[in-house]
Amino acid sequence: MRVDHxxxxDFTCRCLLAVGVPSKDAALVADVLTAADLRGVDSHGVARLRRYVDGVRDGKILPDARTTVLAETAATVALDAGHGLGQPASCQAVDMAIAKSVKTGIGMATVRRSNHFGIAGYYALRAARQGLFAIVGTNASPQVAPTHGATPMFGTNPLAVAFPTDADQPFVFDAATSVVPRGKLERLHREGREMRSGWAVDPNGESTTDIPKVVEGLKAREGYALLPLGGPGESHGGHKGYGLATVVELFCGPLAGAHWGRHVYGAEGAGLGHFFLCGQVAALTTLADFQAEANRMFGELRASPKARGHDRILVAGEREHEIERHRLAAGIPLTPAVVTDLVRVAEQCGVAPLGTPVDDIGVGD
Known part of the structure; x- marks a missing residue:
């Protein structure tokens, strides 16, 4: 099924409005989810809508929470999301960091007591499209074991970095610090595909490829764990992924005044933390010179010798930009499992089901 973005x-907004989310906040959440689907990050798109709807209905997410300022300087601000949706608080945070960087050269914002905020790259691109560079991160539910460990201690802790290398196609790197996020496993399972060895371990710390057991074990916190970027042990750099996850956790937990590690969700609700760092390219070099050198670098990367069996070298974010252009024109493909779930969400919210899909024109993603 292929639908127009x-x-x-519109469908996402209607569902959120139906459970009491204010219209402006509903639009922001819909923007972030739709952006994920447009860029091919299907694990963080509308497949996540149920998470927010159920969270509001269960009282775990406060739909009308207002983000407040806890502390502020010329270049920094600390915000409290008040157990509300992560997207509105994060948009406010990155916009404040952007405004501060315009005045001082650099700006940073942190958020505490927040919820899932979608794809980190959305906020990094929000800054890059205004001629700034940005670094964005968030912690998450504990799902990843430390190197040589067998118990989830950190979240997948994604990190996004964007640069204004091109007005229409900024550079953006957006990735989890685990080998894979849980959402990818859920997507593979929906599509009837398998996971690879070295992505996750069972309660004994042994590699497993049983997606249903891993996903259910992660949800129930029954010992199953994803592995850090690089996989098991240190031979392929798993300790580096673990180190990156720890860096993100320090920014988003202790520095943001948020919960961390195994404590991000407590009896009082969500305690996720996010951080946003924005800076002026023009404060360090001219934007024109930076863009010229960056694109010269990218040109050399693309033109470098290819490994056997490959005819193309991509720059981070390039594939997502291409998918976005295609899906803007051809529509967003939704799997049968996601469509079925969205029908149920619509029924629970009492809204009209997702509109008639646009024709599948047969162009692959």
């Missing part, structure tokens, strides 16, 4: 955005 505007129809998907």
């Amino acid at each position: 505007r129809s998907l955005h």
